[in-house]
Amino acid sequence: MGFPPFFEPARRSGAGSGAAGKWRARVARWRTLIADFTVRSPARLALFAFTLVIALFASVLALPVASATNEPTPFVDALFTAVSAVCVTGLTVVSTATHWSFFGQLVMIIAVFVGGLGILTLASVLSLAVSKRLGVRGKLMAQNSMNTSAASTLGEVGSLLRIVITTSVAIESVLALMLIPRFLILGEPLSEAIWHGVFYSISSFNNAGFTPHSDGLVPYETDLWILVPLMLGVFLGSLGFPVLMVLLAHRYNARKWSLHAKLTLLVTSILLVGGSLFWAVAEWSNPDTIGSMNPGDKIIHSVFASVMTRSGGFNLVDQSQINEVTMLLSNALMFAGGGSASTAGGIKVTTIAVMFLAIFAEARGDTDVRAFGRRIPEGTMRVAISVIVLGATLVMLATAALLVISGTSLSRALFESISAFATVGLSTNLSAELPPEGKYVLSALMFAGRIGTITLASALTLRQRNQLYHFPEERPIIG
Secondary structure: OOOOOOOHHHHHHOHHHOHHHHHHHHHHHHHHHHHHHHHHOHHHHHHHHHHHHHHHHHHHHOOHHHEOOOOOOOHHHHHHHHHHHHOOOOOOOOOOOOOEOHHHHHHHHHHHHHHHOOHHHHHHHHHHHHHOOOHHHHHHHHHHHOOOOHHHHOOOHHHHHHHHHHHHHHHHHHHHHHHHHHHHHOOOOHHHHHHHHHHHHHHHHOOOOOOOOOOOOHHHOOOHHHHHHHHHHHHHHHHOHHHHHHHHHHOOOHHHOOHHHHHHHHHHHHHHHHHHHHHHHHHOOOOOOOOOOOHHHHHHHHHHHHHHHHHHOOOOOOHHHOOHHHHHHHHHHHHHOOOOOOOOOOOOHHHHHHHHHHHHHHHHOOOOEEEOOEEEOHHHHHHHHHHHHHHHHHHHHHHHHHHHHHOOOHHHHHHHHHHHHOOOOOOOOHHHHOOHHHHHHHHHHHHHHHHHHHHHHHHHHHOOOOOOOOOOOOOOOOO
């Protein structure tokens, strides 16, 4: 049998069994192992992708060039910031405006953009880069996360990823063009106005909540030219790419919308309107927040708070000054979060929709759970229950840990834990007061909140199978 010309010299000289041959064999073996890992275990690949990205950004942020004082940042603070940025949370332990240099802020906003693309997007890109293929399970996870048809997109995941990235860049560019002129009118130099416009556009669409100003958004608390683009960016980002694709494809033809899009838009609207009304009622007379403002400004603050509480993370009032009932409402909205496969966190609005539909069906005595002329599979309800229970368990454990570590009040510890898990970023300033152990707890919670529920939902969906036999049925007493 003849040998290709490339291998002929090695065969003649025996180099194939030498150092070069061993090196090539080792590289080929590692490439095969990585390819098998990416194709056979997309859930683990998602974890690996996010961990790798966080480690990279944490290492860069720890460098002296990333800080305004040109001194190394303590690793715990660099890690916390990297996790918060990649997980698009917005919690901070150092001032974004004063601690970080321009290079540090640039690294942060790049981390936000990369993290906003989502773990399955990152995992898919990494898989394509390493193994040149996604595999059937990887493609199924990608199409499941985007709520697209396997028949139409199973072989077009690469195109799907390009659409996601292009959509993100397009929306962020429009938001930046809306913000830059206002910063110029307010007297900022051109370069500074451009930077702030770009920073806020990426931070808002990705629901991150980072601000490059030392006073945050307080100086602009009644400036609709700035507040409206930020609310628009957070709202669009919280809908999720599946919903945005449906809206771009079918516009106002609601009959062609998918069930996922209908449920997401319906529940999002209910939470937005209801949250605004409840927040306004609870804070209307609070002198520490909006009590001294005129009715118009109070309404602006209420709507802004409702939009941001569900994952945006921007704030116009001190969260430590809000009423206890408002804090309870904020906890509920943060835990709910935004749409699936979005830049928002939480347990997701479709999870809430499925659970309430199941409760209504049970109350009516229906055997099927239905919505908009469609029946929801039982497997979807099991996944929804798993996501809710997992989220509540993580928040409970983290809250207990923060109480032990910091000795703070239950309301502050619970608020900070839910904000971290739901990747919201609102804070009573507890994060900055915590010792290193508490920062590690919140970092782990942000990581788990960003990747845990999504990966669990996708993994459980793919693990459903037809059973060849069933055990005898017996119903335990419930309630």
